[in-house]
Amino acid sequence: MKLSGNGGFFLKKYSQVIYAIVLIILIPLTILLNSIFIVRKFENDISRQLRRQALIVAELFDKTAFDTVDDIASVQDRIKRLLGGTEELRSFDILAPTETGNFQTIASSLPRNIGTNVSDRQALLVWAEDVGYAELTEATQQDVIQNPDLLNQRYWKVLFPLHDSEGKKIALLNLKMSLAYSDALFKKSLLQSWLLLIGTLGIVLALLFVNTRLLEYAISFRKLEEVNKMKDEFISMASHELRTPITAIRGYVSMFADGSFGAVSAAGAKSIAIIQASIRRLADLVEDLLDVSRIEQRRMQLSIEQIKLDEIITQTIDELMVSAQVKGLVLTYTGGATAPVSADKNKLRQVLVNLVGNAIKYTVKGSVTVSQTEETDTVTIHIKDTGIGIPAQDRDRLFTKFYRVESESTKGIVGTGLGLWITKQLVTLMGGTIYLESMENVGTEISFSLPKEKRAPAQNGAVAR
Template sequence: MLVFPKFSEKIKSFAKSAIFIYPLIVIISIPLLLALNTFWNLRSFNRDVNFFIRHQAVGIADTLKPSIEKGLENRDELYILLHTATNANQDILSVSILTEKNNKIDVLATTNNDDANEAIKLKHTQFALGSDQSFAGLIYDPDIRKNVWSVAVPLEIESDNKYLLSLKMKTDTVEEILSRTSKDSITILIILIIITLILLANHFIFYKKALRAQQLAELDRLKDEFISMAAHELRTPITALTGYLELLRDKISPSQLPDLKEDLDTLDSLTSDLHNLIDDLLEVSRIEQNRLKIETGKVQLNEVITKVIKNLTPLALQKNLVIKFTPNPLTEINSDGERLRQVVTNLIGNSIKYTLKGTIEIKAEQKEKMIEVTVSDTGIGIPADQLPKLFGKFHRVKDKQTREVRGTGLGLWITKQIVEMLGGKILAQSIYGTGTSISFTLPVS
């Protein structure tokens, strides 16, 4: 019982939607117009066919007229002429010569008495006798169960009597043509109905998917707004917590510090990770809402890389990693130095995280109108099936060795977005168990 109210509510909601109703009108209107056009053309065609057959019937009668006018004087010759005309054309059913005297119509000669008597009763026969013009009309013949043409053509004979040539002709050709065109029109109509139903079904499916996509987009927008708001709200207490940890460290006496140092360092690390997560979430929010500012200026890329290496070297030394970078001559580029620092920091920082031993090598080379920066490491590598997802949002490589490394899965996604906003491209190559190499390019101008 509840199905019908729900269905009714859906129909009402559809009807209120312009996205749904306007295409629906178009889908129904176009096949309807095509169907009307088909029927109109069929009607015109039938009219033209009937006109052609009528014209043909009158033409045959007019062709016979001179010969019959000559044969009126000889009754036997007239009968032979009528039978010859009937046998010569398979569409002619009968030929009759009618005469009128003192307003009475009689049969002078005929190949079929019944047809001749029937012709006398027809209105167009009487019209033709009172005129010098030929007349033709459709009649129904109960014997052959079809419409036939009855043609009346006045004969020009100098006499007190009026003479008339009457022909009865079959319309098998017309019936065949009309039957064929009727079948064709029905076929076209069925095809139009099928096409309309398919279009309607596709429209309902498309509308449902479009509505779902719209709802998901709205949910995604609300999620981004929530993340942005939550990140902003969390930033203040995290900053305060960091400050209180520094105060607590200062208040601890030197004798107690060795016992509490490990716990304090852990708290520092955790608050730093949380602070980085909040920064990443805010960055994601800015990128998705097109609020990330790009401030371009003259940038020397070698200087940016050197400063980043200097800042990250202490982290690398904690793991006994060596960072190698030999600057090459590079053209000064027009870009955002702060965003480039962020990109390089993310890439080198990732290499330090996921490299247990060995080296991290950075190369910056100019290739025609592009500068290519490559960060290579001898880390744990990335499985081939996970490389296509590497720059996805919240994606982390699923591996036993990576589970121990803390991360949000946002760093590389943010890096890719920034590189593309700066007009470049980023690419990753890796051999699992050997190492990873990530390269990005930037335009010189």
């Protein structure tokens, strides 16, 4: 039978709820049934053991302790000793047949029963067939009158013929072996099973509550992942779409600046310079967003080769020298290691421009120094400045996406918070590491290491070319 459309939708939508309800019912029920089964089996084993014990007691008494009905005092003494060694034995009567076809109690663990007549159909059958008999029964009103200890108890009733030394029947043994102890143990075990059930139910409910919360978190996380993916796709698409108009605007503004459309006044030239600076910032932002998209979508392409650092560092210094001189800073490269490194040339240049540019941006006065040191397998580039420094609480988050240090000293400094994140990702993709040391109001030194030997790009997002 097929589920209707609404029914299928309900099962799909509320499958976790249905699963939870099934667990709530099934787990405790399984534990309860298992406990009852085990306890019942334990109870039956004890009951069978008591039956066997009662028959053994009767048989041993027949073989070793009874030979005549004449010495009643001796029989009573033996019964008393026997009762003292068997806790479950509630009554022990010796019955002798009478001329009327019934039995009379001639010895008993309960003296008041001596001399009473017993009319018992089963006793007659046992006597006639000369075979032992055991029956599990509950105490009757007559049993309780004769022996109050049997109140609300179950017991094994054993009838066993007694013989003299020549094998002749001379009396009938009637004993009652109580199950009070095993019944109490069963009730106690059953109570413990119920308590265990309640505890298990509580644990299951707690686990289901946690599972429900985790399910909610998982759903929320999945939705966040979907939103994040849509965001990345949108950023990638928007950045690509912005590239073309930015390039066109930059071209036309350059033509205005060099007089291609006629002479430009001093005020116009100033305005054009401001436009060009804004376009550069916008173009840099678009490139940063494209890099973020490529890195997160694992589409960043690297061309690893052996590179001489002197050449590329010198080019970077020359490119940024004007920016340093405008602020009155001393930008120097002290050299150092001469060994080539394994890296992507364009990405390495991007890393150097980002780090040296940041050092210039956050240094008010003093200097920015670039140097190298060589280790066994790596070469480390150091960019040291005498700038505003980085507070201790901000250092751990400095390389996270969109994070910028917010303070009085950084209010007038523009930025997106993407540069250092991109820098760290690029260094990592080229098989290197990056770290920093900084002291507030003293300066910062950022260092990154690159391997000497040529290696394959790291596997967390780079695509080799």
